[in-house]
Amino acid sequence: MAQTPGAFLRIDGVSKSFGSFQAVRDVSLTIAKGEIFALLGGSGCGKTTLLRMLAGFEDPSAGRITLDGQDMTGVPPWERPVHMMFQSYALFPHMTVEKNVAYGLKHEPISAAARADRVRAMLDLVQLSQFGHRKPHQISGGQRQRVALARALARQPKLLLLDEPLAALDKKLREHTQFELMSIQDRTGVTFIVVTHDQEEAMTLADRIAVMDKGAVKQVGPPSEVYEHPATRFVANFLGSMSQFEVTVAKIAGELATLDVPAFAASVQAAAIPDLVRGEPLTLAIRPEKLAIHAARPDAANVIEGQIKDLAYFGKDSLYRVTLPSGQLISVHVVNARRDGDRRPDWDDRVWVSFDPASAILLRD
Numbered sequence: 001m002a003q004t005p006g007a008f009l010r011i012d013g014v015s016k017s018f019g020s021f022q023a024v025r026d027v028s029l030t031i032a033k034g035e036i037f038a039l040l041g042g043s044g045c046g047k048t049t050l051l052r053m054l055a056g057f058e059d060p061s062a063g064r065i066t067l068d069g070q071d072m073t074g075v076p077p078w079e080r081p082v083h084m085m086f087q088s089y090a091l092f093p094h095m096t097v098e099k100n101v102a103y104g105l106k107h108e109p110i111s112a113a114a115r116a117d118r119v120r121a122m123l124d125l126v127q128l129s130q131f132g133h134r135k136p137h138q139i140s141g142g143q144r145q146r147v148a149l150a151r152a153l154a155r156q157p158k159l160l161l162l163d164e165p166l167a168a169l170d171k172k173l174r175e176h177t178q179f180e181l182m183s184i185q186d187r188t189g190v191t192f193i194v195v196t197h198d199q200e201e202a203m204t205l206a207d208r209i210a211v212m213d214k215g216a217v218k219q220v221g222p223p224s225e226v227y228e229h230p231a232t233r234f235v236a237n238f239l240g241s242m243s244q245f246e247v248t249v250a251k252i253a254g255e256l257a258t259l260d261v262p263a264f265a266a267s268v269q270a271a272a273i274p275d276l277v278r279g280e281p282l283t284l285a286i287r288p289e290k291l292a293i294h295a296a297r298p299d300a301a302n303v304i305e306g307q308i309k310d311l312a313y314f315g316k317d318s319l320y321r322v323t324l325p326s327g328q329l330i331s332v333h334v335v336n337a338r339r340d341g342d343r344r345p346d347w348d349d350r351v352w353v354s355f356d357p358a359s360a361i362l363l364r365d
Helices: 047-055 097-103 112-125 141-154 171-188 199-205 223-228 233-238
Strands: 009-018 021-031 036-040 062-067 082-085 159-163 191-196 208-213 216-221 243-253 256-261 266-271 281-286 291-294 302-313 317-323 329-335 350-355 361-363
Touching: 009 047, 021 047, 021 062, 021 216, 036 047, 036 199, 047 082, 047 159, 047 191, 082 141, 097 112, 097 141, 112 141, 112 171, 141 171, 171 199, 191 199, 199 223, 208 223, 208 233, 216 223, 216 233, 233 243, 233 281, 233 361, 243 329, 256 281, 266 302, 266 361, 291 329, 302 329, 317 350
Parallel strands: 036 191, 036 208, 082 159, 159 191
Antiparallel strands: 009 021, 009 062, 208 216, 243 256, 243 281, 256 266, 281 361, 291 350, 302 317, 302 350, 317 329
């Protein structure tokens, strides 16, 4: 599914202001043909405003959008080879599923027979052929989502924009529908841009993610790169859980840096980042799943002593919150791989937490 980024969609220095408020700030992105690209961020970060500019519902205050070599400046929404699928799905309740899918084709210069063939093909694509004569209220939320997708794809757009497409679904249905969306995109080859605030949804669906905050793009890359190598503290915090500690560089030896960590009352090692200097203040960030918890002190590079303050058992995994010598907390995520075995650490137990130097992230911003 992933492809090398090309110039199918170019967003060059795009900004959007509403009076004195700047909703989008100098965004530049290049998106490949056939890619699933996610705009990820919290409420008010500018992702939906950027999507609306791609659809033609808003005009940029500055910058340019080019789709498949065509400058979109001044092109109205109805003349763009773009379709937007809204969070509410916007289905007509009085129309059947079949007529909802056909609605977008009523002004297309095709025969009635060709229109009917395309509607049947779209319903086949989303596996709803047997529901064509039902009304939207007679099908499930996941099925309504697929009807909206079929209607959007019926017009054969070059670019499909999806605004929080799975937000109305429950957790299990959302997880199932994510894979359906990926399969449909793979079969059609249409370029998808998905707006979401859900990090797991973005990482499951997308070939690449742009993390946005306050109208600006903070980092762009494949999900694994953005998650494992966040460029800033904001990105590290937004994508998953992260424990962060202020540190000072004590020594640099090749690819390893030794760090003084007041919160640990100890020194630890981490993979060095470019241009480190001794004495430099940094932030050390560690994800809970990169940590291990032990009842006895292990023989490891980085070991921190602490006491279990809280624990939560989720069945497949457990989350421990460990009080460090400084009084600060560090979170440790443990997969419960066995039903039986050694006694698990419990409340108030003295424990040791360890991590590999390569698992630690050093951040300047």
